[in-house]
Amino acid sequence: MIGTVLLAAVLVTAPASADPADPPPSQSDIREAERRAEGAADDVATIQAQIDTANADLEAAAIVAQQAAEAYNGARWRLAEARTAARQATRESRRADRALATVKADYRDAVLTTYVGGSPELDAFSAALDADGLSSLLDRGATAAIVQGEFEEKRAAYEDAAGDAEDAAQAAEDAATDAADAAADALTAKQDAESAVAAATAAAESVTAEKTRLLRRMARLEGISVALAEERQAALEQERQEQAALQAELEQQAEQEQAEEQPPAQEEPPAEEEPPADDTDDTGDTDDPVPPPPADQGGAAAAVAFARSQLGDPYVWAAAGPDAWDCSGLTMGAWAAGGKSLPHYSVAQYEQSTPISAGDLRPGDLVFWGSSSSAGSIYHVALYAGDGMIIHAPRTGRPVTLESMYYWVPPTHYARP
Template identity: 50%
Template sequence: MLTAGVVAPAIADPDGAGGGSGSSTPSAADVRAAKERAADARTDVDGIQERLAAADDALDAASVRAAKAAEAWNGARWEAQQARVRERTATAASARADKALRAQKAAYRDVLITTNGAGTDLAAANAILAADDMQALLEETATKDRVDDLLDQQRAEYDAAAGAAAKAEESATAAADEAEQALAKARTARDAAQAEADAAAATARRVGRQKVRLVATLARLQGVSVAVAQRRQEALESETRRARAAATPDPEPRPDPQPQPADDGPAPDPAPADPEPADPAPADPPAPSGGAQAAIAFARAQLGEPYQWGAAGPGSWDCSGLTSKAWAAGGKSLPHYSVAQYDVSTPISAGQLRPGDLVFWGDNGSPSSIYHVALYVGGGRIIHAPRTGRPVTEESMYYWRTPDFYARP
């Protein structure tokens, strides 16, 4: 923890105690008071840093809620799209069944007209009466039987066509109802995502203002400039992220992070650098395939573009929108939904990662809880659209905490 570094000034004892009249030697009371002020300052620094950590936690929680809502919207929208596809398929099947039924109606009508309409029973009776011998009678009777068989077959085909048409119409109606319900769910999810995005943006603004005030107070207590205090705070937050990542078990073992020097109080100003921890990367992977290279190149071309929930370019992105379009450039179609992207990809371990693979974060051990996805680019780094207020960026895949799932498109 960074300390205040406060030095108590020497105060003359107006009563001359401990050093004679006019002596500059502090009394025991002065020393105690100075130590108390230093302790108070240290306590103040610790308290401010706790408040800064709490502010970051609040922002993190709001961002996660917004990410979950955004991916729930993507999921609901994707399901609505699938429901529409099923509706169109069912409607087309119903139309084909209706056409087949109309053809069977016409065929059955023609057979009835040709047989019953022409007086089949009367013709059969006349044939029996006019038969010259038994052989002729049998031939005439067989003809009638064949006609009756034809009628029975035609009736069976008509009944089958009518049943298929009814079933197809029922399926089409059910698919239409399902699509409407999916659309209603998507609209609800869209509204929830917008509300969470607005809440996260408001939290980000509030936390930003709060951190500016707290860092300024921290600088005053530590006796340094605001810029120095800000750099120290960023380094402390980076170390906190490292500790959180180290506390989360990896799906596959990875080397321990390089040890960091102990904090013995105020340190020289760190050189401006990437505040993200230099986490070790998985073993050097093979060179990416042409599709993976194209996906990475596309993602890199979007660096700096803003995050917008539900967006898949051009100019703004959410996490699954970016990975979807990146891999589209690489020749593979991925849904605009992180859970579905995992489902249609091949699960791998952290140790199998190679450039172009997908890295996922979820709530628990189930892939259905996934709510964030990034594109792995090698060297332990990812490109992703993080959240509202943070543009598309390339950074350590341990920037926040260890990912939960990995997959290869």
């Protein structure tokens, strides 16, 4: 088709003969025009391949930036957790020190009473000398044993409290070290994210410039305006994206239907015929899989409404509003409006929610992308808006958007807050 259009353009735009009586183009002229058209078509195909490569490079750079940005969010989240643990450990250490001081005072009093005021053994011996009788001696001996027993209890309490205080102090020291390590990790992650985002931004600028150059060249080859070439390229990319999204959706639906049609594993029949048993046991439990908890329609509706109100806001890595967002910052803000607290980290959002399947999705649920089936590989999250659509903050250069869940590559994880 391109060759035909180009051939027509070559023939139509050929210099007009000054004399209408001039003979029509010869066979050699036609063959030369065809050759030029075929060469131009090959050049156009090459240019299109170069544009596709540039787009792929841009997407790869954007993914690296998303991974780095979410790694930074994860490092910040772990730092906050470590600092909380360090504060708690410090409080526990102080409580242990106060308890030790109290027990230490009791133990000190016991020492003074027992060994300065007189040892139990000497008191018992004096009692034996001064005793009026055996009964009195036994009573005095029992008193000494009681005093000694109380002293031993106070000493044991002191030793226990001292051990607890030492353990608590060590735990506080370890927690402080963990917090310091987490702070160092967060700083490194921030630097990595800054580098990745800068690289992605540079890649976007480079790809934009390269596409502009290639489209201008294509326009010259096809004899059309640059604006028309750009408009056609945008339409082509949009069509490809929609086709890829539709194909991904159909494939996932087929996988889900196949999983639902899979027959359950057959169990060995019982040795003897038995009457059918009730599906429930004495506790009311059944063998059926537990369905996911129902969506909090009020909270979910508020979350979706909040996300919709942010449409058009710019993507800024590590941002969580009020006028700029990254992916997990947007879902955190949305569900905060829905009455639930989520961390500013996509992996933790998945871990703190209830995993569900694609077929169970309801508005307000979370949709995740990871580099593998492991939850630890998640690097992007979106809010499901219903009808196969999501609201998310995609990447640098793209604002908060409502688009197909399959706009990119199929999601890998789904969860309900």
